[in-house]
Amino acid sequence: MNISTETAEVTPALRNDKRFRFTRLFKHNVSLTTGLILLIFLVLVAILGPLLTQHSPYETSPGDQYMAPSLAHLFGTDEFGRDIITRVIHAARLDLFIAVSVTALAFVVGSIVGSFAGFYGGWVDMVISRLVDVLLSFPAFILAMGVTAMLGNNLQNVIIALSVAYMPYFIRLTRAEMLKLRNAEFADAARCMGTSKVKIMLVHLLPNAIGPAVAQCTLTMGWAILDAAGLSFLGLGIQAPTAEWGVMIGNGVRDIFSGEWWTAFFPGIAVIVTVMTFNLIAIGVRQLKED
């Protein structure tokens, strides 16, 4: 993922003309605005959605099994007669929570570790860089599968597993920035003032070095949603009967072979819309920087 080196900055043209900022931004950067609108929608669904649904995500209804989508059940019902749209909405909260926690953990730990590698250099850098190479030498998803399988399948371990899997990217990005910054004049100035090394690194340099890592966050949110769903689908993540998109798609596998397509279809659409939201924002931010 080639992310350019500076933090998001509003283009000069837009900055000069504050009054028309939003209309111009909208016309100018369709990906970003579409992404942001979708994000607001998703957050609203996650916060307010569960209050608006008529059913409970775990409420079974033996008479209503496998009802096709209709006005009464917009997304249909599953093998226990549970209302699928209710479950999809409730899952939004959990899945967004997973994405945010995974990204936050990977970002915080990854950028601090990356700073140490870039700032101190020498053997610290060598050990960290080799470890990153090792972690990147097999696909993130397989790594996450291994960690959840070993630690046990629950929410906490899914978050740990995925953030470990994405951490190498944050380490690399921050390390590269730190390498560029560590000899900057303001760092020298702080050094002459007698500021300690750790303080220079964390207080003076780190805020300037995390730009690319921040940009990486939106992409990582998308990956986290996809991979968390994948793990649950394989039975290695969140477990049934929890309302989670991957679990729901997993439950729908058998139904595909008997024609009830809706049990797996709608949770999948929810995943696509959510991941697409984050990808659109990522593209939009990159476009902002390119202009």
Place this chain on the structure above:
Amino acid sequence: MVFLRYFTKRMLLAAITIFGALTLVFFLTHVLPGNPALVKLGSFADKAALEALEKEMGLDKPLVVQYGNYLGQVVQGDLGESWTTGQPVNKDLAQRIPATVELAVFSLIIAILVGIPLGVFAALRKGWTDRFLQGVTILGVSTPVFWLGLMLIYVFYYKFNLTPPPTGRLDDFTVPPTHVTGLFTVDSLLSGDFIALKSSLLQLILPGVTLAFVTIAPIAKMARDSMSQVLQADFIQSARAMGVSVREYVIKDALRNALIPVLTTLGIVLGYLMAGSVLIEMIYSWPGIGIYVWNALLSNDFNSIQGVVLIISVTYVFINLVVDLLYVLVDPRISLD
């Protein structure tokens, strides 16, 4: 000479990485909770029997000794015995790797055949074609492969019955072709077994297309970006100014130069293919290393897990190495430092 030094350095780094991956996975499997002897005997196992089995599996020895023994084995090319299948891991892998490779190569071919022309076309025509490609790209990277696989099965198998049931590499009534490479399509061609060829191709279509859908996006995007860059280069501009026809400069000059960066993408794409293959193999009951490692993980089958990680890591590192070296060879301007 410079190239030789670069080559040695890269080989050394690759070896360290693979050794690191093996060490990491060894300690990860052995230190974290999960007792394979217990899994094998079931949770009501008698204590004496459990200890006997642990001894037989070598789990009673100190960890460092176990690690030393394992490394000694691996160096001799022996990955140990799988506790789930009761076979040597080498043999298990030899049976399953061709299945995964066949699927990956098949889907890569589809992805290249669709992705590169799509990218080149988008670069030439900008506007709506370009928007369309962007849409497809975003959709491609946002879609869960396993979900796509299920939906394709529903439409093409359940609804319209165009493809055979997703039961593996051949349908139930077809005998596998004589073993040469392990790739059923190639083997059946070699032995002139057209029934097996037809069956294996039909079985490949859905999983191949599913997997390709995810990889078309990065390939097409790379082709587009690099093509539009090349089209703005001075030598293309001057060719256009001199009246060289579009077809001529695109095919002769631009494409050749644009394809170099696409090469690197293929290294990344391979990662997608292997990660995606676990999920795809589950959906299509494809007997490759994806299902194998999944089973091994669920039953704490350490040797099999380590074996698969070793193979994946070697392939990954090796392919990236080859791509980087090719890159240097193809474009002499790249500095080797």
